[in-house]
Amino acid sequence: MIFNSFTYVFFLAIVVMVYWLLPRRPRQLFLFAASITFYGFWRFDYVFIMLVSAFTDYFAAINIHKAKAPAKRRLWLALSLTVNFGLLFYFKYANFLVGNINGIAHLLGRDDLLRTWSVVLPVGISFYTFQTVSYTVDVYRGRIEPIRDPLLYGLFVTFFVHLVAGPILRVVEVIPQLDRRKPFALEFLASGLWLILNGLFLKCVLADTIGGYVDEGFGANPATLSATDVWVLAVLFGFQIYFDFAAYSQIAIGSARLMGVIFPPNFYFPYVATSPRDFWRRWHISLSSWIRDYLYLPLCGVRPHDESRGGLVPVGEHVGAARRNVALVATWFIMGLWHGAGWTFALWGLWHALLILVQRVIAGLGVLRSHTRLRGALGWLLAFPAVMLGWVFFRAQSLDQAWAMLQKVLQPGRYLRFDRLHSGYLWSALPIGIDPVGYLIAAILPVATLVAYLVHRDLWPRWSRRAVVALPVAVAYGTVVAAFVFVYLRPVRQFIYFQF
Numbered sequence: 373m374i375f376n377s378f379t380y381v382f383f384l385a386i387v388v389m390v391y392w393l394l395p396r397r398p399r400q401l402f403l404f405a406a407s408i409t410f411y412g413f414w415r416f417d418y419v420f421i422m423l424v425s426a427f428t429d430y431f432a433a434i435n436i437h438k439a440k441a442p443a444k445r446r447l448w449l450a451l452s453l454t455v456n457f458g459l460l461f462y463f464k465y466a467n468f469l470v471g472n473i474n475g476i477a478h479l480l481g482r483d484d485l486l487r488t489w490s491v492v493l494p495v496g497i498s499f500y501t502f503q504t505v506s507y508t509v510d511v512y513r514g515r516i517e518p519i520r521d522p523l524l525y526g527l528f529v530t531f532f533v534h535l536v537a538g539p540i541l542r543v544v545e546v547i548p549q550l551d552r553r554k555p556f557a558l559e560f561l562a563s564g565l566w567l568i569l570n571g572l573f574l575k576c577v578l579a580d581t582i583g584g585y586v587d588e589g590f591g592a593n594p595a596t597l598s599a600t601d602v603w604v605l606a607v608l609f610g611f612q613i614y615f616d617f618a619a620y621s622q623i624a625i626g627s628a629r630l631m632g633v634i635f636p637p638n639f640y641f642p643y644v645a646t647s648p649r650d651f652w653r654r655w656h657i658s659l660s661s662w663i664r665d666y667l668y669l670p671l672c673g674v675r676p677h678d679e680s681r682g683g684l685v686p687v688g689e690h691v692g693a694a695r696r697n698v699a700l701v702a703t704w705f706i707m708g709l710w711h712g713a714g715w716t717f718a719l720w721g722l723w724h725a726l727l728i729l730v731q732r733v734i735a736g737l738g739v740l741r742s743h744t745r746l747r748g749a750l751g752w753l754l755a756f757p758a759v760m761l762g763w764v765f766f767r768a769q770s771l772d773q774a775w776a777m778l779q780k781v782l783q784p785g786r787y788l789r790f791d792r793l794h795s796g797y798l799w800s801a802l803p804i805g806i807d808p809v810g811y812l813i814a815a816i817l818p819v820a821t822l823v824a825y826l827v828h829r830d831l832w833p834r835w836s837r838r839a840v841v842a843l844p845v846a847v848a849y850g851t852v853v854a855a856f857v858f859v860y861l862r863p864v865r866q867f868i869y870f871q872f
Contacts, residue, residue, distance in 0.1 A: 373413035375623045376575050376861060383410065387532075388630045392556055399553065400523055403531070410532035411495070418494045421459060425497075426529040428455040429504040433511040433518040445512060452508040460501045463493050468713035496536040498710060502662055504529055507543050509666060516543055524551055533627040537620050539638045539658035546633070554632035566850070567626025573853045575619035576860035582612040585810040590767055592806070594776035601806055602777045606760045607814040609767045614642065617656065641825045643759075643818065646751030648727035651759055663707055671699035697732075701725045711766070716774055720765035727758055756818065 373380050387406050394402055412419055432452040439445045467488045474484045507528075510516045519525040528546050529535075554560075589597070589605040597605075621638035628635050638657050645651035652660045669675070672691045701722065708721020761781065768774035835845060 373410055375620060376572060378861065384627055384630070391631050396551075396553070400527055400550065403550075404523060404527045407527065407530040407532040407535060411530065411535060414495050415492070418492075421463075421494055421497075422500060422530065423526070425456050425459055425501060426504055426526060427522070428452060429508045430519070430522060430525050433508050434520070436508070436512050437518045449508060449512045453505065456501050456505050460497055463491055463497060465709075465713045467491065499538045499540055500529055500535060502540050502659075502666075506540075506662060506666060510543065519543065519547060531628075533624045533633075534635065537617070537624075538656075539621060539624065539635055540662050541635065541658065545636065549633045556632070560629055560632045564626045564629035567622045567629060569626075569850065569853055569857060571619040571622030571626060572857045572861060573619075574615040574622065577856045579612050579615035579619060580860070582608050582615070582813065585807055585813065586612050586767070589806040589810065590769065590773075594773060594780070597777065597780060597806070599780040599783070602764065602780045603757075603760075604811055604814045605767075605777075605806065606763050607817065608810055610643070610760045610763045611814075611817045613763070613766070614639070614655075641821070641828070643756060643821050644752065644825045645755050645759070646748045647731050647755050648724060648758065649731060650751075651755060652724075659707075659710075663703055667706065668699055668703040671702060672696055697729060700728060704728075715771055716765050716768050719771075719774070720762055723762040723765060727755075727762075 373383060383406075387403070390402055391399060408419055411422065429452050432448045435448045436445050439448060470486045470488050473486055477483070477485045507516075507519075511518050519528070524547060527550050528543060531546070531550070534541060586605065586609045589601065589608070618639040625635045625637070636657070640654045640657070642651050642655035645654055672695060674691065704721040704725035705718055706721070707724075708718040711717045711720070761778075764777050765774050768777065
């Protein structure tokens, strides 16, 4: 069952109605059964894999808390990490490892040493694995008490609204709300429906429409693309994946809001970021904060945070530059591989590590420190194309394709000279391999994003205090968005992050 379908709309309506009618324990049982049903729409047999992961952590956390000897505590933690990451490795990375071993064997003149096997990646395994691991680690660190109620813990892991693609939430953010329901308020329904409607618009109208141009461009022979084509495709895919994943997050947050459950935001206008670090404070916030608290800061020897908010943060002068840089590179290498079992994803992660390292060098020079607005404008002009270019690694189907496309960008002649193609000549900076409409869309989207951000930041706070202005604007916007959603609502394609 996917969010951009009438099936989910019908399912959600029933769940929300029953949720507000039932008392505490029956409500939790019903919500747990609904979550299992939601996941089972894809493959019911894989429900048991998720439950094995979840309840291994349930028992491990209780025993970590009970154990007095540090060795026993470490043993239970090791069990949790081994089971969770063992399942993740088997389903997601085993064939990747075998393929690389066989590739090395071929270079040495040997036949395949190991056999690959057919395996279906469980939907959402990367997300629920990180969520359950964070719980066990927090109990081990003494930051939270273990959850004694198995139903409540199972509901925390399987809660359908964020099960498949996040947000990746912490126990302290979810358990109290699932345990004790807030009093019903119309504001929950209004804000929840508003978020869901916005999410469906981002997915069905924007992301899926842009996706057609992206698929066509990345499916073309790179030799037929100009340098400008590559830039346009990078921008188009950057906005496609943003609209696609922000849509899922908004629908998830809105679905939870209908039941009075408040999730923190997962995106906040990432493409207005003025630096690579600022980008990761705004993009997939729950993942970047998880990586920060459970990988980057521990590698730096710094006490982690408690909530899924923020992004990568400065770690202080007491941590040496060498250690911070090594931790950064390791963190981003793992971040890349978390997204997919392929070297293109690893290079995407390392690309962002490089961007942040360059930012640290520039920040150390103190350039334009006293010119805040100028620094922000120049920062955006540098950060936006750098982030967009990195999406070529993410979307490319192979290293060869990624390198062939990046070569076009890195060779100035690809913008300025004539290329011979068959019997004629074509100006290399003009669209060759993609629909010219893609150029127009790629030009409009950054401008529209900046305008939307300024309206959201500066104008809407003032309008919202005046009902005579806010009400007509909200009604007009909602009507237009609802009309587009009604026309476009159909499962054209899965959400991109389902594959992770």
